[in-house]
Amino acid sequence: MAKDSCLSRITTGVAYGGAAGVAFGAAYGTYDAFRCRIPGLMKIRHVGQVTLGFAATCGFFMGVGSLIRRN
Template identity: 50%
Template sequence: MDKRCVNRVTTGAMLGGAVGGAVGAVYGTYEAFAYKVPGLLKVRHIGRATVTSSALFGLFLGAGSLLQCGRR
């Protein structure tokens, strides 16, 4: 793989991580209040949703960037 392809995959993974983190934080906050998670467990719940969503979005966007990079 050339330098441009590696840069494209890395950028895709970082962008996916940022978007996934934002979506996970919003969804985790909604879910924590909707299910009435008690006390400081809300912070753990929101953090877990944020990290999980960030990792998944980053993985899939990075993999998609890798597939697109291989076509050219």
């Protein structure tokens, strides 16, 4: 494959978006769990669900954005 192939750009965009989504999702999920007063160990499940949701969403849109973008 070429150094700057289409698939390479998409996977890089998904990886960067996923990493950013994990960071923001963990921060927001923690805040939301305490704000909504989720009891006990359910906080961990809530934070995990929010984190994965943010990571998937950001990864998808960064992947699509890097596919559309041209150099």
